[in-house]
Amino acid sequence: MANLVIASDYSRFPQRPSAALLLEVHGNRGHKSLFDSTTPPGPAVDAFLPTAQLDPTRTKEFLMASTGTIRHLWALEAPAITVHRSVIQLLADGDITIPSATFVIEHPRHGLLAFDTGLAIDAAGDPHHAYGQMADVFPIDFPESRRLDRQLADLGFTTGDVKRVVLSHGHWDHTGGLAHFPDAEGFVGAGELDYVHRPGRQDAAMFRTSDLDGGPQTWHAVPAGVDHDVFGDGSVVVLSLPGHTVGTLGLQLRFPDGRTFVLTGDAAHLQEALALDAGMPFDVDPRIKRTSYQRLRLLASQPDTTVWVNHDPRDWATHRENGALVI
Numbered sequence: 001m002a003n004l005v006i007a008s009d010y011s012r013f014p015q016r017p018s019a020a021l022l023l024e025v026h027g028n029r030g031h032k033s034l035f036d037s038t039t040p041p042g043p044a045v046d047a048f049l050p051t052a053q054l055d056p057t058r059t060k061e062f063l064m065a066s067t068g069t070i071r072h073l074w075a076l077e078a079p080a081i082t083v084h085r086s087v088i089q090l091l092a093d094g095d096i097t098i099p100s101a102t103f104v105i106e107h108p109r110h111g112l113l114a115f116d117t118g119l120a121i122d123a124a125g126d127p128h129h130a131y132g133q134m135a136d137v138f139p140i141d142f143p144e145s146r147r148l149d150r151q152l153a154d155l156g157f158t159t160g161d162v163k164r165v166v167l168s169h170g171h172w173d174h175t176g177g178l179a180h181f182p183d184a185e186g187f188v189g190a191g192e193l194d195y196v197h198r199p200g201r202q203d204a205a206m207f208r209t210s211d212l213d214g215g216p217q218t219w220h221a222v223p224a225g226v227d228h229d230v231f232g233d234g235s236v237v238v239l240s241l242p243g244h245t246v247g248t249l250g251l252q253l254r255f256p257d258g259r260t261f262v263l264t265g266d267a268a269h270l271q272e273a274l275a276l277d278a279g280m281p282f283d284v285d286p287r288i289k290r291t292s293y294q295r296l297r298l299l300a301s302q303p304d305t306t307v308w309v310n311h312d313p314r315d316w317a318t319h320r321e322n323g324a325l326v327i
């Protein structure tokens with residue numbers, strides 16, 4: 001069993017504290033660096049960073065201009081990953097077990113849309129098969145029963161019924177199930193897929209490009225600073241929330257009962273981190289991420305609006321108290 005060693009030297013990069021973290025794996029065969037983020041980001045990061053100014057009030061205009069709603073939201077049973085808290089919130093302590101979520105949304109006229117796809121199909125029942133040493137560093141609980149195709153079948157659907165997939169960002173714990181949906185239309189933040197294939201040293205281990213190979217062949221890029229109303233009726237709006245990665249996206253959903261839910265993807269990892277303005281080690285730009293945090297807090301302040309931080313186990317328990325069917 002490998003041990004995770006976290007060494008921080010924030011003094012070296014005071015202007016980019018979130019980039020100064022070193023993770024090493026100590027196992028039976030010596031040790032090696034999994035992530036060496038003590039190297040400042042190079043041109044690979046900066047070349048993709050968004051330059052557009054975000055307008056936190058824009059979402060409200062969508063709500064006022066249209067009246068569509070979704071029919072159902074399911075938060076499928078999720079594989080779980082155990083990590084040291086500092087891996088998802090700088091300077092936090094202790095271990096935490098977090099869900100690796102997939103959401104399925106049913107629109108009354110346009111059918112099914114998935115938001116994120118969780119862990120790799122070939123990790124089900126045997127995480128080491130897909131992730132190797134990563135599965136030692138981050139213990140994974142992924143029984144076969146949590147495969148996306150099986151859960152969709154239990155709901156009376158096939159994977160082919162999912163016509164659209166919105167990918168919050170390109171990290172491995174979100175791209176794993178893309179190969180279930182080769183014929184779906186994909187939506188991704190502009191620059192994200194380019195960065196996945198040409199990452200900087202500091203976060204290269206967070207990407208698994210093979211997940212993308214079998215996934216959607218058509219991708220729509222959503223520019224930073226732009227939101228995209230997927231069905232043109234305000235029911236499902238892709239939100240630009242960059243900073244964690246170059247093209248991080250969230251998803252805003254309007255329910256038939258008048259409530260609005262905002263799924264954060266990894267624009268925030270924990271409600272506590274969002275409240276404290278705390279970053280995480282692999283944020284590509286902490287300054288831009290804080291702008292996205294600001295936007296999420298503004299959205300949460302709107303009437304009848306809930307911001308669901310997708311990796312937060314407390315949010316998961318709160319919003320899934322009746323099981324997968326949220327509404």
Ligand SMILES: [Zn+2]
Pocket residue numbers: 171173174266311
């Ligand atoms: Zn994640």
